[in-house]
Amino acid sequence: MTETATRGGRLRRELSDPLFRNAYALMLNGGLTTVLGAGFWALGPAFYSPSDFGRNAAMNQAIMFVGGITMLNFLLIRFIPETARHTRALVLSAYGLGAAAAAVVGGGFLLALALWGDGWSTFRALSGWGPGLMFLAMAVGWNLWNAMEAVFTGLRHAGWVPVVNTAWCLLRIALLIPLAALAPHYGIVLAWYVPVVLVLIPVNVLVFRRLLPEHTRANQGRGPRSTHREIARYLGGGYLGGAFQFAAVSLVPIVVMTRLPPDTAAYFQIAWVPGMMLDLLALTLSYSLTVEGSFERGRLAGTTRAALRRTVTLMVPVTVLVIVAAPFALEVYGHEYATGAPLLQILALAVLPKAVIELYIGALRVQNRTGLIAVLQGVRLAGVLGLVAALLDPGHLATVGVAVVAVNLAVALAILPGLRRIIAPAARASTTDRGRDIS
Template sequence: MADRKAVETGAPAPGDGEDVAGLLGPERPLASRLARLRGELDNPLFRNAYALMLNGGLTGVLGLGFWIAAGHFYGPADFGRNAAVIQAVMCIGGMTTLNYVLMRFIPQAGRSSGRLILATYLFGSVLAVVLGIGFVLSLAWWDSPNYNQLTDLSHAIPFVVFIAAWNVFTQQDAALTGLRHAGWVPVKNTAYGLVKFVFLAGLAWTFAPSDGILLATMIPVIFLVLPMDWFVFRRLLPEHEELTKDRHHTPTPREIGRYLQGDFIGTVASHSAINFIPLLVAAKVSETANGYFAMAWIFGLMLDLLALNMAMSLTVEGSHAADDLARTTRDALRRTLMLLVPVSLLVALAGPYLLSLPFLFGAHFNDEAGLVLVLLALSTLPKALIELYVGVLRVRSRTRLVALIQVLRFVGVVIGVGVFVHDDHLAAVGWSVLLVQSAVALVVLPKLRRAARTGAPPEPPVPPAQGSSPDPVTPPAPADARQATPEGGK
């Protein structure tokens, strides 16, 4: 009986301790590791974050393969010009998304979630179309060979359509994340990455248009938007509404407007830092030089996705459980550093060599582009710290400070690029990003550490004014935030 109990509990039985330990010893660490993995996946913070990181990894690998294939099908000039137009589509379509509105309010909107998603789609896509038309009308001011073809209506009209489709396609990821179904994000984007290959091969092997890379990138977006929305509204939303049926608060236009006062400006600046910078570079350099730069920039963005995805997951989980923000922040910070430090160092050391190999990007990669990639990889860690702190601020509804941080980062890099970048000095982009991100990270790091220790201290309850009810959506601002955001908006 004692022996049986010993085996069941994992303790050695008298007289055969070594045998039992030898039998159970190797299994227990494995069981412990599996239990830890299950525990992490049971945590919505990590489950969403890992799903988004998996999305970044899969789409990054597929994207890398896509650009390798495109580099073999098209020459440097066509390659650089197509990359410039794609960046313009992503810049204009991305800066008008309301991703963080979806991630912030869906967890608490309950039965109003569907209307919220539709409203953000409509607002974002209409604004994207307006800005896209404005961009086309301003091409005389840009005077860049990378955008000259957009002066023709046969190119301009598809360009504007692509912008609207990209806006909705991007917001779908935020809707899935806000619904706590981020696991579908890599499924959707992996399908997109695979379909792009099919279109690229078909266009290159048939009539090989000079805009084949652009068409192969954007036509699949149009085909995938509607099926994905059907799945969200018919399958995922009913499940979400059932799980959150006790939350029936519809965010009012005033609440969303108050949130957007800071967050929309910050989001525009954040997206512009990713997509307007290459657009600006394309306006200042030749088509061939832009082809060199585009490879380094696209590869560097794969690293940024690790930090951005963890910050997005932190925003969602922090909104679900604002009282536990300190622990959520500590967990997000720990995992981000654990993943990002080795990966960024590996890319900085080996990336330029690998991408310069002839069978990869040899014709589209030079020493200057290699230095850009090294500097972008090194800037990933300070950028990650900033993104995590921005995630904390969004949960605390301090969106004016979010806007200030994002605008400072964007303006600093734009100044560096605008002043120093030319065909023979592409590395100025990397230096600008590294120096600006490092400076801002030094400022926010003490505040991030404080948030990881204390979270958001609750405000003393304030009796509601007669005839009003307390706001059930926006969590109370911390004591040190009340002066910065007297309205309490995120």
């Protein structure tokens, strides 16, 4: 048998496993959105001044923060696998609660802007009823967008995620240039979120008319079901954990950019965005692990070990590639954007410890240990914010990366004993279970 045939057979075996099929679809999504996102952000400096670019980037982070911190993805990926007849109600409830929370939190954010001191200048374009309502609509749209991706993942149809995101990325690139002339103060933000609203409608028609009914038919009467009380109990700790996790991605840059002049904020953003896109690689196997662990709880140990080995295999070369390529890649943006290269290189070093933490959290979701999840994510957020506040130097943006790496490495080392306890039964797994652990 040739080496090519052997590799082809291995790939077919992996893609036949929902754990890897879902994860690879999400990784493909991360790769495509990273590449297309790089094109989007590369065009921005060519058509927007550094000051306008920095303000747009800050507003974008604020919208993502409000829409993301209120999303209920963790609930959907955990309980869609267990539902059949009530999946539609679960999805609609998550949509409704998430959208309402985004509107409330967004309103609070707008009211609190005056308390941001010198950082207010970065967000001054949000003053007034019109921009404020626009901000709230975009935050709600972003919340629903992320919930939609979780629905696809929970239904084992993550292959739709890169398709939908590619359409969105192409639409936002197409809008970016004309909006630079029509609305320079809002152009990047509008180009980002108008396509979100446009794409949400047809995609959810697909979800509710086709995918949810198929899931209901396939899973009617299968396996144990969580009660409404168990789901409600899961909601509290799960929400705090998810909110803390998202805040570590979106609140940190908001805090940083309120302490930077607009042009320096732009240089920071151009490095932070791809650094956080790397986090998608860390999250994909975690989400897929939660879904598959929820479908088959008895195989959690073997599934976790398989995900862990695949994570190490993938993350190490990605980290090396980003470290080598970062200085050259950021030169493309012109101006002084390449000054963010050291920050991006250091953020790449955080990917592997982040991935280990996320896999552990993915397994904890299946075990309904949401209190521990909230503690872990809260410690990460508080640690990063604390170190950023202590180390931030506008002349040396890489100090933000040092804070991210230090905190995530410390947490990863702390959770290793717990992770080992979860995967330990895999050593005694059956032959069938070991077949899942493909190296």
